[in-house]
Amino acid sequence: MKKLLIIGGGTAGTMLANKLAKGLTKELDERSVEITVVSEKDYHVYQPGFLYIPFQLKRPEEIVRPIQDVMDPKIKIILDTATEIKEQQKAVTLKSGKTLSYDYLILATGSHPQPVQIPGLEEAGHMFFTMDSALKLQEEMKKFKGGRVVVAVGLPHKCPVAPLEFVMMFEDWVRKQGIRKETEITYAYPLAGPYGTASVAELATREFEERNINIETFFFMDSVDTKTKELLSMDGRRLPFDLLVAIPPHKGAQIIEKSGFGDGDNWLPTDRHQLNLENHESIFVIGDATNLPISKAGSTAHFESEILAENLIDKLRGGEGNKKYSGKVFCFIETGLDKATYISFAYENPPKPVTPSKMVHYGKVGYNNMHWVNLKGIM
Amino acid sequence: MTKKVLVDARGAFCPGPLLELMKAAKVAESGTILQLLTNEQGSRKDVPAWAKKMGHLFLGEEPDEGTAYRLLVQIK
Known part of the structure; x- marks a missing residue:
């Protein structure tokens, strides 16, 4: 056998x-x-x-x-x-x-998130890449009434577009909560722009500019100062926050x-x-x-x-x-709570995101349920 | 003799070739020349910016097969 x-x-x-x-x-x-x-x-x-x-x-x-x-x-x-x-x-x-x-x-x-690589993160920050951390963040967001929000990314991590999705969904969410004016959002990313591929970075840059989301580039997370509530980068930058959502680097x-x-x-x-x-x-x-x-x-x-x-x-x-x-x-990218784009690419074909639309968002919502069929190996 | 390391990042579109270069830089000895092979056009802007930020020396770029480029960085 x-x-x-x-x-x-x-x-x-x-x-x-x-x-x-x-x-x-x-x-x-x-x-x-x-x-x-x-x-x-x-x-x-x-x-x-x-x-x-x-x-x-x-x-x-x-x-x-x-x-x-x-x-x-x-x-x-x-x-x-x-x-x-x-x-x-x-x-x-x-x-x-x-x-x-x-x-x-x-x-x-x-692949497995390594929050221990960022001292202070588990104590003072939040994540959403595990069930427990996503539920903990949900509780924190229920109490959120505005303030300084930092979404920070460590590489590599699974689902490379998820942090972009989170920050754009969050911006939409605070607007719908009526607290956008009281909320300052900063996206801290370790590469030269908000993403490492030009076409996706351009899309994100455009969305960030229109929606007043700040960006810190080449930001390599070092640690979290739990007393002052600041995220520190390896080159000495300090980002004060009221809510920190971080995606820690992953390992095999x-x-x-x-x-x-x-x-x-x-x-x-x-x-x-x-x-x-x-x-x-x-x-x-x-x-x-x-x-x-x-x-x-x-x-x-x-x-x-x-x-x-x-x-x-x-x-x-x-x-x-x-x-x-x-x-x-092939990856969907949520650009808010009711709009999305997608990218499809291969070794020889770079991604080109389409204009975000409700239709693509519904495609993603549909796939979220289709996953169980896809898992069966029949799609 | 200067050590040269090829980083084949063709097809590295998510999140991008710079991550592959950064991973190679993490374990490279000082003086090593990393050759990033990439077909992501954004690398031609991002790699020199990253090298400058990190204090590495960007040595230039040369066309490779098809739409690919070879970007050279010497690690500090």
Whole structure:
């Protein structure tokens, strides 16, 4: 029996597992192939939904479902934590002590916010990249009556456009609350403009100018002075705030550090077209865990999973499995509470955001629910 | 001999090639020349600005294949 072992039950791991299960129905029925997913959680979270929680536009139960409800029943789910990859033995050990062997190993171990890298942030600031932090921010925003708001970003992080979305939604939200005049908004970003790609940066700059959102560029977060309520940059700038919303830099998973496969921040060197771990034929990487210079986002995982699933199925059937991932990504960008744009791009095609509209916003609202269908691997 | 490191950031559109250059700069030894290969036109403005801000030396740019450019920065 050939064994496909997927580490990680997030969007990337789930989409890939479901696509493999659909494509390998015959082999799974004949028990000539086994698909196993190791997940630390018994539930699946639609992480882009965190953006809506602070604004009370989504409830936690709308973006969480039990893992067995999102996985094809032919997939074996093991709730455990992978602790070590034994490449020579083609096996992975789990926290429980169990060892799982594999013919093909797929690492879908994700990206993880590191608030500890910004001392003082957890005490005096807010985030929205986890359920707990998004709910905490929601409570703080219920009490917000105006003041100095700083939205600060550390790189890299998952969903690169989410901070832009948050700041533009927040600006719209304070206007609708009738407290825009009492609110000063500053966006602190570590690159040369409000984004690292010219077309998106131009769109954001235009929106920021029209809506009186200040920008601090090349702002590398250092720490938060919890007494004076100021965000400090590495070059000594201090931004006073009444409400700080920060996106801390992310790192790859702990197991990657132990494996020795990753770089200094636990990202996995990945072939940009074949998605194998560089210099490894039996180990593949998908989703946020790669070191690829593209968005750490659900849509990246979606398009990667289409290619990787086909290649793995082909390999299991004796083929070459050499379809190429083109770097395709599609991201909606909310520009307020009822308008949005989108970008679609690939390695060879830069993004060009369309004019923000209500129609695109409804497209995003629709996708937020379609995600559960998309996860099944049938879109 | 000056160490040269190629940073292939073609296709790095979200959030952009400068992040790839910054990651390489973080681990580069002083004096290393980083060559950023990029097809994002904004890099031609952002990279010199970043180099100046960080005290690195921007050595210039040269066209590469297709729409790509090679931007050279020497790390301080």
